[in-house]
Amino acid sequence: MKNKSSGRPWFPLLLCLGSLLAIWLVVLPWLSNQSAALHWSAFLDSRGVNPNAKFFTDQEAGFVNSRRVMQQANENPRAFWEPVSGRRDGADN
8 A cells, every 4th residue: 555645754854945936936036126226226326335245345336445454553552552551351441
């Protein structure tokens, strides 16, 4: 006698994968074409922000700020690496 539930252990997995695919291929593209998303994208573009950048330093502002911090660190390295109070824990008592 064959067990009818032998093919069912895969059903929840297939249901989850199908749901994820539907969200990824249908819902997310639909949401990206809505007016709120388009306005937000235009706002970011007007500010020079690349929404596809993965890291802050992928932005032009990130490069500018990174260069400025490195320049300041080179000019005065003690300002970045030693506590102002002279104590190791940094507490001001």
